[in-house]
Amino acid sequence: MQKSEQTSRPPIVGRYTAEELALASRNSGMPLEALRYDVTPAGLHYRLIHFDIPAADEFTWRLRLDGLVERPLGLSLDQLRALPARTVRMTMECAGNGRGQMSPRYPSMPWMEEGVSTAEWTGVPLATLLERAGLKSTVRELVFHGVDRGLDRGIEHAFARSLAPAEAAADGVLVAWAMNGQPLLPQHGAPLRLVVPGWYGMASVKWLARIEAVSAPFEGVQQALSYHFRKVAGEKGAPCTRMRVNSLMAPPGILDFYARKRIAAAGRIEIRGRAWSGSGAVTGVSFASDGKWTDAELDASLGEHAWRGWRASWDAVPGEHELRCRATDATGATQPLEPVWDAAGFGNNSSQSVAVTVREA
Amino acid sequence: MQKSEQTSRPPIVGRYTAEELALASRNSGMPLEALRYDVTPAGLHYRLIHFDIPAADEFTWRLRLDGLVERPLGLSLDQLRALPARTVRMTMECAGNGRGQMSPRYPSMPWMEEGVSTAEWTGVPLATLLERAGLKSTVRELVFHGVDRGLDRGIEHAFARSLAPAEAAADGVLVAWAMNGQPLLPQHGAPLRLVVPGWYGMASVKWLARIEAVSAPFEGVQQALSYHFRKVAGEKGAPCTRMRVNSLMAPPGILDFYARKRIAAAGRIEIRGRAWSGSGAVTGVSFASDGKWTDAELDASLGEHAWRGWRASWDAVPGEHELRCRATDATGATQPLEPVWDAAGFGNNSSQSVAVTVREA
Numbered sequence: 001m002q003k004s005e006q007t008s009r010p011p012i013v014g015r016y017t018a019e020e021l022a023l024a025s026r027n028s029g030m031p032l033e034a035l036r037y038d039v040t041p042a043g044l045h046y047r048l049i050h051f052d053i054p055a056a057d058e059f060t061w062r063l064r065l066d067g068l069v070e071r072p073l074g075l076s077l078d079q080l081r082a083l084p085a086r087t088v089r090m091t092m093e094c095a096g097n098g099r100g101q102m103s104p105r106y107p108s109m110p111w112m113e114e115g116v117s118t119a120e121w122t123g124v125p126l127a128t129l130l131e132r133a134g135l136k137s138t139v140r141e142l143v144f145h146g147v148d149r150g151l152d153r154g155i156e157h158a159f160a161r162s163l164a165p166a167e168a169a170a171d172g173v174l175v176a177w178a179m180n181g182q183p184l185l186p187q188h189g190a191p192l193r194l195v196v197p198g199w200y201g202m203a204s205v206k207w208l209a210r211i212e213a214v215s216a217p218f219e220g221v222q223q224a225l226s227y228h229f230r231k232v233a234g235e236k237g238a239p240c241t242r243m244r245v246n247s248l249m250a251p252p253g254i255l256d257f258y259a260r261k262r263i264a265a266a267g268r269i270e271i272r273g274r275a276w277s278g279s280g281a282v283t284g285v286s287f288a289s290d291g292k293w294t295d296a297e298l299d300a301s302l303g304e305h306a307w308r309g310w311r312a313s314w315d316a317v318p319g320e321h322e323l324r325c326r327a328t329d330a331t332g333a334t335q336p337l338e339p340v341w342d343a344a345g346f347g348n349n350s351s352q353s354v355a356v357t358v359r360e361a
Numbered sequence: 362m363q364k365s366e367q368t369s370r371p372p373i374v375g376r377y378t379a380e381e382l383a384l385a386s387r388n389s390g391m392p393l394e395a396l397r398y399d400v401t402p403a404g405l406h407y408r409l410i411h412f413d414i415p416a417a418d419e420f421t422w423r424l425r426l427d428g429l430v431e432r433p434l435g436l437s438l439d440q441l442r443a444l445p446a447r448t449v450r451m452t453m454e455c456a457g458n459g460r461g462q463m464s465p466r467y468p469s470m471p472w473m474e475e476g477v478s479t480a481e482w483t484g485v486p487l488a489t490l491l492e493r494a495g496l497k498s499t500v501r502e503l504v505f506h507g508v509d510r511g512l513d514r515g516i517e518h519a520f521a522r523s524l525a526p527a528e529a530a531a532d533g534v535l536v537a538w539a540m541n542g543q544p545l546l547p548q549h550g551a552p553l554r555l556v557v558p559g560w561y562g563m564a565s566v567k568w569l570a571r572i573e574a575v576s577a578p579f580e581g582v583q584q585a586l587s588y589h590f591r592k593v594a595g596e597k598g599a600p601c602t603r604m605r606v607n608s609l610m611a612p613p614g615i616l617d618f619y620a621r622k623r624i625a626a627a628g629r630i631e632i633r634g635r636a637w638s639g640s641g642a643v644t645g646v647s648f649a650s651d652g653k654w655t656d657a658e659l660d661a662s663l664g665e666h667a668w669r670g671w672r673a674s675w676d677a678v679p680g681e682h683e684l685r686c687r688a689t690d691a692t693g694a695t696q697p698l699e700p701v702w703d704a705a706g707f708g709n710n711s712s713q714s715v716a717v718t719v720r721e722a
Binding site for chain 2 (some may be wrong): 009016022023041043049051052101149150151156188204256257258263
């Protein structure tokens, strides 16, 4: 483990590098107008893929569950599909969402705010598999191994993450083979993906091939080095776990293709958006035009693990305006108005700001 | 028509702007490992969307075919689906693919090379609809109107493009409602899209609502201002039409996440890729390691309008290497080794270059 490597990327100020552009072209955000869909359609769900998408054959794929277990398992897709299945509607956000708004910023995927989506995942509850295998009393973590392999921070590894047994057995955690009623797509982890409701996306390990029960904390690159909140590169920091409360609106009006600016006609405009938190139910959303905050109206719940729709009415008058939104969850946490510094740009849940030019109707 | 507006974006040198990053995050390329698929899976097909994805209701959608026709048509989705359908396997490339490699570069979507994909489109041949409507003898062009609306170059408009009647009636041109056997996805033009085999993607108008037969050349923004090859901004230029011959390989080895560099183990490596042209069949592909060119082997044809697989064998020895590929089509056209200058970065079909570090096996 080369911990010193974690400081090897100098922060970036100003325009975006070729590496950031390559990451943004290869990965994919959810266009904000897709906030209109309760469940994000195929191909619009955000994707963040560290290495190459593996060429996986679902007919020969096996999921192993081994390590410190009483009865090691090796299951084909057909065997997994024969177990009682469950479908969970779940909002997932990349831990790095909002990184691109920070300055200086960490050299990685420069998400602005589009790294969030909602899907309906179908699979076998992980708790079912853990019960079948029987965890030994010495088990401290379960390590989830994907087959996607590459280098990060100079270390070659396959993507892997761990969870404590209680987190792994939690309600809604699935080994999923379907997304929105269709077989998993290659870019979303086909043929098998772990999905962990409430957590940032890195916990939902794609191309899942092995679940390993271990007695010591997992020290893999993506667990011990990456995905930590740190004020200063190199410090121990705190692991990224559950999603912080966050919200977005679909920007109103029409778009200027290159300037990426919004233009709307004067009049009453209904603003709609979504709010979510991995820590507790969304209890309120505020909406502001030019710094004047009002309460937004919450739509009906879409389920415990899914974002919540909200709407607000905006009396748009000609001129330049700034719209913002801000959610609060059941823990009392609320979004900050400005990004909270993080050395690697994780967990930026600061209030969205949308500039709109209003013209005479 | 404000022709002067076309010069209003100063060219960019060096690092990428916030606007370019926003375009790259919102749009989406095909990761090059997806060259392994004959038909690009859902969600991996590239997308280039000028404005917001419209909220379309397939149940109320009507396609109008009017203007200079004997019998104007207004067809629902059900009526269109009741007509004899055809499926066309078709490679589509964005006219701006490769723009991001040019210097200086035009401020727009900064594609490196990933703006190409192949899909199977199903729909009614446009020729069928044109016959039913009966074009009057004065028709010079057919204008295809999408409902996606926004501003470009300071002009508010809905996306629209035109074709001459003979081009529109050509074999394989469809009004498509399905892609890869599934209903069109919102980002690919649901519920209806024109698809024009052989042409750059701008001809395949998404969210198609109206086909208008007209007697004069269409002067819309996306036809007369944008999508022209020009050496100097402001000159008349030549319209972008059919795809130039082009090819890509799937980079070998594994990836370094941030450096975006490839690392492979020494030994014999099979390099695989795809080649395509909108002007004639691909007749050959050459592959080079460190400037030494050899003939690649062509796979069987996937159809007249689809890319052609190719493979080459590379004896990888430790060190730093540059791999390239270069295709030739039946017209004798071959890819240039370096980008050919275009003021707006269109049609860059220069030979792909892939840097690979080979380590001892």
